Amino acid sequence: MDIEHTSTSCRFRGTTLPRTYVDLPVSLDRGAPVALTVQLGDRLRTAMRDGTLKSGERLPSTRALARQLSISRTVVTEAYQQLYAEGWLDGRHGSGTYVADLVIHAPVTARSGSAVSGSVPALAGGGSAPSGGPAVPLPAGACGRGERVIDLRPGHPWVRDYDQAAWRRAWRKAADLPPGDRSDPYGVPRLREALAEHLRRTRAIAVGPEDIMVTRGTGNGLDLVAATLLSAGDRAGVEDPGYRVARNVFAARGAEIVPCPVDEDGVVVDGLPDDLRVLYTTPAHQYPLGGRLPISRRERLLDWARRTGAIIVEDDYDAEFRYDVAPLPALHGLDPDRVVLLGTLSKSLAPDIGVGWLVAAPDLLTAIVATRQDLSDRTSGPAQQAVAVMMERGDLDRHLRRMRLEYARRRAAVVDVLGPLVTGDTAGLHVMVELPGEIIPSLLEEARERGVLLDSTLDRHHHGEVRRHGLVIGYGSASLAEVRQGVAVVAELIGPRLADESRVAF
Numbered sequence: 001m002d003i004e005h006t007s008t009s010c011r012f013r014g015t016t017l018p019r020t021y022v023d024l025p026v027s028l029d030r031g032a033p034v035a036l037t038v039q040l041g042d043r044l045r046t047a048m049r050d051g052t053l054k055s056g057e058r059l060p061s062t063r064a065l066a067r068q069l070s071i072s073r074t075v076v077t078e079a080y081q082q083l084y085a086e087g088w089l090d091g092r093h094g095s096g097t098y099v100a101d102l103v104i105h106a107p108v109t110a111r112s113g114s115a116v117s118g119s120v121p122a123l124a125g126g127g128s129a130p131s132g133g134p135a136v137p138l139p140a141g142a143c144g145r146g147e148r149v150i151d152l153r154p155g156h157p158w159v160r161d162y163d164q165a166a167w168r169r170a171w172r173k174a175a176d177l178p179p180g181d182r183s184d185p186y187g188v189p190r191l192r193e194a195l196a197e198h199l200r201r202t203r204a205i206a207v208g209p210e211d212i213m214v215t216r217g218t219g220n221g222l223d224l225v226a227a228t229l230l231s232a233g234d235r236a237g238v239e240d241p242g243y244r245v246a247r248n249v250f251a252a253r254g255a256e257i258v259p260c261p262v263d264e265d266g267v268v269v270d271g272l273p274d275d276l277r278v279l280y281t282t283p284a285h286q287y288p289l290g291g292r293l294p295i296s297r298r299e300r301l302l303d304w305a306r307r308t309g310a311i312i313v314e315d316d317y318d319a320e321f322r323y324d325v326a327p328l329p330a331l332h333g334l335d336p337d338r339v340v341l342l343g344t345l346s347k348s349l350a351p352d353i354g355v356g357w358l359v360a361a362p363d364l365l366t367a368i369v370a371t372r373q374d375l376s377d378r379t380s381g382p383a384q385q386a387v388a389v390m391m392e393r394g395d396l397d398r399h400l401r402r403m404r405l406e407y408a409r410r411r412a413a414v415v416d417v418l419g420p421l422v423t424g425d426t427a428g429l430h431v432m433v434e435l436p437g438e439i440i441p442s443l444l445e446e447a448r449e450r451g452v453l454l455d456s457t458l459d460r461h462h463h464g465e466v467r468r469h470g471l472v473i474g475y476g477s478a479s480l481a482e483v484r485q486g487v488a489v490v491a492e493l494i495g496p497r498l499a500d501e502s503r504v505a506f
């Protein structure tokens, strides 16, 4: 791609830059099945990766590029928004759109020969929203008033509305097959095919069925990675605050847990120790703070792993549910040799199904599978067959589209009520509300008396020193009406407490 520069001058981040913007001879294929926004994003990503577009260079305005390409300005705006969200672009507001400061490496070649785009298609809407179901029956003596609780605990998806016909059909098809006399330790080939297609399409990674092992979920995948890679006393990095299961699993395998700080963008790379054997991270939506690891930090994280020899364990939980822009491609796609990807149906379908996946480089995958056989560990064959049927028929995609809309509504309800107190709300099924630690115990107690269950506090996600306090509020397992009602109670309880603390006018 050749670039011409059009000259004037401007200031960017306090520096005077020549006000040039690149004239991009991009061509888009209107006949291609790939949306124009995705094509444009891909062309620009490629240009930034291969150095055709350099850090600090100014892109044409959305209007100018739209005119040049004879496409709608919305297409250009959406492509820019996506790249901005991924960290490729900067300085969007005010003086123009610029290529961010990037540490760029040559793209990693696909292992399985599948051509994938560097981005993920925009979230598609469609389908009708599920109706509200009954609240969770109140455990005896759990709350002071009322008979039901509104459950705002994170980590639970909505399982009360699903396509029952599709579910039954999937299990009938699975039941047509006899149970196996042994299980394939990699998983049922048919499901691995379906998963590979799903991951190529939705997570932009170049995988084939041979790169995948079907697990019972993220916890099972973490354990098999730990059993393969960690010996007693090895140092295992976990995000702090972070997912407790990851540190429990690593500790149970004898590792020394090393808390690695996270900020609003995700795990902090500067200062990561050089002697970690593995590092567990949630780049799509940091759990629980909610950051999305920008591309420049992803590149630095991989640099660190290549230099130190550490293996990064990417928990791709939450990638399916993004509300601002399309999900970022998985970290695994940037360096399949250094990153083990873990995915699960726990949130997209239901934890009870017990199906997830693990993607790793061939040698590592072989070692993990050998560990699995040594431990006589397996995933239910009939469950895998049923999930394969749902995926092949498009039932899982339909369910995801429907749930995205529903969760987006619930998330909007939370943001409407709690407003600027909410952070980490651009993806997943939970938000963060940081609060002074001293007001939290009484707040939880009163919420419980009023029928609102909120037991996840930020301090419980820390390993060692507790630096931040707040509530992790889940909106997966309460209906829209319940979410509205529940967060209204939370707002009523927070308001006077914060006013007392004279911290925020609420």
Ligand SMILES: Cc1ncc(COP(=O)(O)O)c(C=O)c1O
Residues within 6 Å of the ligand: 154, 155, 156, 216, 217, 218, 219, 220, 243, 282, 287, 315, 317, 343, 344, 345, 346, 351, 356
């Ligand atoms: C950060 C994170 N990863 C993964 C999971 C799901 O794990 P599993 O597939 O073992 O159910 C959860 C569930 O709450 C989670 O919070």
